[in-house]
Amino acid sequence: MTRKLLIVVVVLLYVLHQDWWFWRSAHPFVFGFIPIGLFYQACFSVAAALVMWMLVKYAWPSHLEREIEEDQSKEGRSA
Amino acid sequence: MIPAIVVFIYLAVVLYIGIFAFRKTSGRKAEDYFLANRSLGPFVFLFSLFGTNMTAFAILGASGHAFSNGIVTFGLMASSSGLVIPLTIFLVGTRMWALGKRYGFMTPVQMFRDRWECNHIGTVIFAVQAVLLVPYIIIGIMGGGTTLNAVSGGFVPFWFGGAIVALVVMSYVFFGGMRGTAWVNTFQTILFLAFGTIAIIVIGSGMGGFSSAVQAIANSPALAPLLTRERISPYYFFSYTFIPLSAIAFPHILIFCLTAEKMAHFKKTVIFYPLCIMAIWLPCVFLGVMANRVGDVPQIRAKQEARRVLATQGKTMAPEARDELREKSAGDDVILLLLQRYAPLWLAGLLGAGIMAAVMASDSQILALSTMFTEDVFAHYGGKRRFGETVQVMTGRIFVVLLTLFAYAVALRAPETIFELAIQYAFSGFAALSPLLIAALFWKGSTKWGALASTLWVAAAVVAVAVFQQVVPAPAPGPSLVYWSLGGTEIISRTPGGTAVYGFMPVVPMVIISALLMFVVSKLTAKPKAATVKKYFDFLNP
Numbered sequence: 265m266t267r268k269l270l271i272v273v274v275v276l277l278y279v280l281h282q283d284w285w286f287w288r289s290a291h292p293f294v295f296g297f298i299p300i301g302l303f304y305q306a307c308f309s310v311a312a313a314l315v316m317w318m319l320v321k322y323a324w325p326s327h328l329e330r331e332i333e334e335d336q337s338k339e340g341r342s343a
Numbered sequence: 344m345i346p347a348i349v350v351f352i353y354l355a356v357v358l359y360i361g362i363f364a365f366r367k368t369s370g371r372k373a374e375d376y377f378l379a380n381r382s383l384g385p386f387v388f389l390f391s392l393f394g395t396n397m398t399a400f401a402i403l404g405a406s407g408h409a410f411s412n413g414i415v416t417f418g419l420m421a422s423s424s425g426l427v428i429p430l431t432i433f434l435v436g437t438r439m440w441a442l443g444k445r446y447g448f449m450t451p452v453q454m455f456r457d458r459w460e461c462n463h464i465g466t467v468i469f470a471v472q473a474v475l476l477v478p479y480i481i482i483g484i485m486g487g488g489t490t491l492n493a494v495s496g497g498f499v500p501f502w503f504g505g506a507i508v509a510l511v512v513m514s515y516v517f518f519g520g521m522r523g524t525a526w527v528n529t530f531q532t533i534l535f536l537a538f539g540t541i542a543i544i545v546i547g548s549g550m551g552g553f554s555s556a557v558q559a560i561a562n563s564p565a566l567a568p569l570l571t572r573e574r575i576s577p578y579y580f581f582s583y584t585f586i587p588l589s590a591i592a593f594p595h596i597l598i599f600c601l602t603a604e605k606m607a608h609f610k611k612t613v614i615f616y617p618l619c620i621m622a623i624w625l626p627c628v629f630l631g632v633m634a635n636r637v638g639d640v641p642q643i644r645a646k647q648e649a650r651r652v653l654a655t656q657g658k659t660m661a662p663e664a665r666d667e668l669r670e671k672s673a674g675d676d677v678i679l680l681l682l683q684r685y686a687p688l689w690l691a692g693l694l695g696a697g698i699m700a701a702v703m704a705s706d707s708q709i710l711a712l713s714t715m716f717t718e719d720v721f722a723h724y725g726g727k728r729r730f731g732e733t734v735q736v737m738t739g740r741i742f743v744v745l746l747t748l749f750a751y752a753v754a755l756r757a758p759e760t761i762f763e764l765a766i767q768y769a770f771s772g773f774a775a776l777s778p779l780l781i782a783a784l785f786w787k788g789s790t791k792w793g794a795l796a797s798t799l800w801v802a803a804a805v806v807a808v809a810v811f812q813q814v815v816p817a818p819a820p821g822p823s824l825v826y827w828s829l830g831g832t833e834i835i836s837r838t839p840g841g842t843a844v845y846g847f848m849p850v851v852p853m854v855i856i857s858a859l860l861m862f863v864v865s866k867l868t869a870k871p872k873a874a875t876v877k878k879y880f881d882f883l884n885p
Binding site for chain 1: 418552558572577606607620
């Protein structure tokens with residue numbers, strides 16, 4: 265369930281990158297000088313970082329980490 | 344002259360870091376020289392991986408592109424990369440790291456050869472990767488020569504600046520190997536992260552704040568579109584999201600993924616990558632747009648005039664005259680011009696060093712090519728077995744020297760635009776090679792013949808686009824030149840900035856057809872032995 269939800273979140277974020285709703289408009293200027301289209305894409309970058317945090321927290325391939333640690337402890341014992 | 348002195352001090356620091364790293368290495372073992380003994384900590388891993396991917400284009404190219412095209416540059420190149428690159432590092436980078444730790448792989452081709460039980464097909468993949476990577480090294484040296492020439496006010500000639508940059512990069516790669524390169528990249532990344540913040544404060548206060556400048560651009564009919572995306576087609580914008588797929592397929596990025604001491608080090612890299620990209624690109628893009636309001640810098644005025652003539656009279660001009668105007672209107676040096684106008688001399692030097700840091704990103708590509716040559720060719724065809732590991736590392740070092748000398752010699756003779764174009768094709772080429780990695784790591788049914796078909800397609804497509812753009816001159820700004828249509832539908836067009844296929848950039852069909860070829864040809868050909876498939880998928884997806 266978590267995995268499917270995360271896939272949906274990533275796809276949704278990809279779709280949200282195509283922000284056709286701000287295509288032809290520069291206004292409003294956020295903080296008085298940032299065009300809205302640029303501000304939206306900056307917020308998109310922050311959202312991307314949040315989604316990456318979710319992936320790391322809920323979909324981390326920890327089995328690989330465990331296996332490598334086991335390999336290393338076996339090597340350590342045989343040495 | 345003061346900025347040039349600051350830049351020379353910076354180059355000396357970089358050299359010292361490389362030599363310092365050399366003291367920490369045994370220098371004889373291949374894994375130590377080429378992969379820093381797979382022992383990089385989380386901080387160095389994050390900053391060096393990020394720095395490896397930030398070339399001269401990040402600072403000079405981003406502001407130049409924004410100068411001509413406006414705020415769209417950020418959405419096109421930065422925010423899409425902020426999603427796609429960390430995602431591919433998360434999916435592919437972590438798995439490659441684990442395979443490298445378990446089976447000792449040092450290059451992507453070693454994994455492909457083992458995964459698909461192939462020999463010469465791996466050599467074909469190596470050759471395509473190497474050919475696509477060389478232009479980066481040449482453009483890095485050219486960028487170094489140009490930047491030193493600019494920050495010294497013409498005192499340091501191009502040939503000498505290029506030679507110094509080539510010598511410094513060659514020295515720390517030669518002595519420090521991956522450890523030296525990673526530390527230098529970390530230092531450089533911190534510098535150009537600071538660069539964006541300092542540049543925006545200095546230039547912003549010099550311009551008396553940005554609000555009035557933005558308002559003036561919005562009120563000018565000629566400049567107002569730079570604050571929106573109305574001049575860019577949504578198809579083009581969508582196409583650009585395919586380009587960041589190239590990052591994980593670049594051998595130097597994938598090889599860097601093998602250097603982490605622990606897999607946990609990827610966590611911070613994946614999470615902070617979008618924020619690091621934003622911290623560098625947002626100020627550069629914004630300043631590139633703002634440069635259009637600086638009326639008292641003659642060079643910027645000349646660029647705007649060239650742009651105006653191109654837009655109004657371009658259609659009636661000869662292709663050569665159009666190309667000349669295009670070059671004159673290019674804004675790759677606007678950030679340097681803004682710094683010269685607004686920053687005090689000593690600060691311009693420090694910021695110049697930040698730009699040098701970005702320009703000198705060719706170090707990891709030189710080291711990656713050396714790793715690939717010694718592992719995928721020298722060691723694979725028996726060199727390591729016959730001559731031993733010490734000779735293998737020595738071969739890698741000699742390769743670094745020869746490659747840098749070759750790149751410098753070419754950089755002195757060939758026009759820069761050729762390599763800028765080659766890089767354009769290389770991004771699409773590497774993006775279209777990404778299905779190989781996905782198939783190898785996630786699809787049991789993939790085969791070496793599928794990989795060969797994809798690779799040959801990529802090579803053929805890159806050559807075809809290059810030849811097409813050479814033969815059919817770029818039209819003036821405005822509608823595309825339809826080259827081939829079918830039943831009233833545009834199939835292939837020549838656009839002012841490149842080529843369009845059904846309105847999309849060539850990278851879209853290149854990636855899709857590469858993936859399709861991998862799928863169809865793999866379905867039709869014999870799979871690797873069950874034991875080989877089990878070896879990978881019991882481990883990667885138990």
